Amino acid sequence: xxxxxxxxxxxxxxxxxxxxxxxxxxxxxxxxxxxxxxxxxxxxxxxxxxxxxxxxxxxxxxxxxxxxxxxxxxxxxxxxxxxxxxxxxxxxxxxxxxxxxxxxxxxxxxxxxxxxxxxxxxxxxxxxxxxxxxxxxxxxxxxxxxxxxxxxxxxxxxxxxxxxxxxxxxxxxxxxxxxxxxxxxxxxxxxxxxxxxxxxxxxxxxxxxxxxxxxxxxxxxxxxxxxxxxxxxxxxxxxxxxxxxxxxxxxxxxxxxxxxxxxxxxxxxxxxxxxxxxxxxxxxxxxxxxxxxxxxxxxxxxxxxxxxxxxxxxxxxxxxxxxxxxxxxxxxxxxxxxxx
Numbered sequence: 001x002x003x004x005x006x007x008x009x010x011x012x013x014x015x016x017x018x019x020x021x022x023x024x025x026x027x028x029x030x031x032x033x034x035x036x037x038x039x040x041x042x043x044x045x046x047x048x049x050x051x052x053x054x055x056x057x058x059x060x061x062x063x064x065x066x067x068x069x070x071x072x073x074x075x076x077x078x079x080x081x082x083x084x085x086x087x088x089x090x091x092x093x094x095x096x097x098x099x100x101x102x103x104x105x106x107x108x109x110x111x112x113x114x115x116x117x118x119x120x121x122x123x124x125x126x127x128x129x130x131x132x133x134x135x136x137x138x139x140x141x142x143x144x145x146x147x148x149x150x151x152x153x154x155x156x157x158x159x160x161x162x163x164x165x166x167x168x169x170x171x172x173x174x175x176x177x178x179x180x181x182x183x184x185x186x187x188x189x190x191x192x193x194x195x196x197x198x199x200x201x202x203x204x205x206x207x208x209x210x211x212x213x214x215x216x217x218x219x220x221x222x223x224x225x226x227x228x229x230x231x232x233x234x235x236x237x238x239x240x241x242x243x244x245x246x247x248x249x250x251x252x253x254x255x256x257x258x259x260x261x262x263x264x265x266x267x268x269x270x271x272x273x274x275x276x277x278x279x280x281x282x283x284x285x286x287x288x289x290x291x292x293x294x295x296x297x298x299x300x301x302x303x304x305x306x307x308x309x310x311x312x313x314x315x316x317x318x319x320x321x322x323x324x325x326x327x328x329x330x331x332x333x334x335x336x337x338x339x340x
Contacts, residue, residue, distance in 0.1 A: 012070075066151040067151070
């Protein structure tokens with residue numbers, strides 16, 4: 001009988017999170033891989049959902065330094081993170097603004113660490129010196145946890161999980177504790193990076209590696225920080241088509257935008273489905289979800305998922321994936337975008 005992997009769900013809300021897409025994404029992935037790279041990490045839904053044991057090397061990356069720090073703290077210091085969150089919940093916009101001020105102007109005790117270590121060297125006897133140094137170094141690491149807690153709160157209490165406006169939503173603390181505990185378990189052994197997505201692809205891509213990319217959707221970049229402009233989508237495309245990544249198993253998620261289709265359709269299979277659009281005013285409005293692969297996905301489409309194939313996400317009533325287009329070969333194209 002196969003191994004049941006330690007899996008988890010994202011432990012915080014995230015704009016553009018892919019939890020609902022996991023059954024579709026996991027259909028397109030092999031049961032095991034030598035490497036898993038989630039290069040535009042966001043909520044980490046794929047890394048957490050596949051769990052420990054899916055690949056010997058798992059890499060979560062996001063260009064947002066606060067997001068990468070939150071994942072490191074969830075992996076390495078979940079109890080310290082919980083301690084910092086003991087003032088949950090926030091009750092008013094004023095509390096939320098305090099959190100934002102900390103994120104924007106927080107001090108870094110590492111700036112003073114060297115000076116304090118020198119003072120300890122001068123004023124404490126040898127027997128006490130090492131203990132004092134341990135305390136100083138430990139205290140210098142604390143702001144990472146404090147910042148992670150503040151960042152979590154800014155997301156959890158913001159409107160639509162954007163992190164910049166107060167939404168006043170309540171927190172079910174017991175549920176959060178369970179999510180964080182399971183996420184910490186699933187993140188053990190995961191390499192957490194804070195780099196440009198293309199740099200991570202170039203560094204870690206190998207033959208047979210699974211690369212999942214969920215870049216900010218085109219014309220929705222204002223919801224994310226840092227920004228991701230059209231030229232960045234072009235860079236990501238070119239990086240994934242380069243020889244370093246060509247022998248990897250690549251899956252991307254995107255919105256159905258003409259410029260994205262124009263960019264990716266010559267080189268990738270496009271699969272997708274329609275779902276209701278709860279954000280639209282029209283009652284029958286539909287939203288087109290796309291997944292793109294650098295391999296023929298037809299043998300894997302709409303296969304039955306099991307707890308051993310992709311644990312925790314057995315198939316249910318949902319729209320079926322269908323192939324919308326196959327690669328046609330690239331035509332010369334000059335892309336024009338602002339240079340600033």
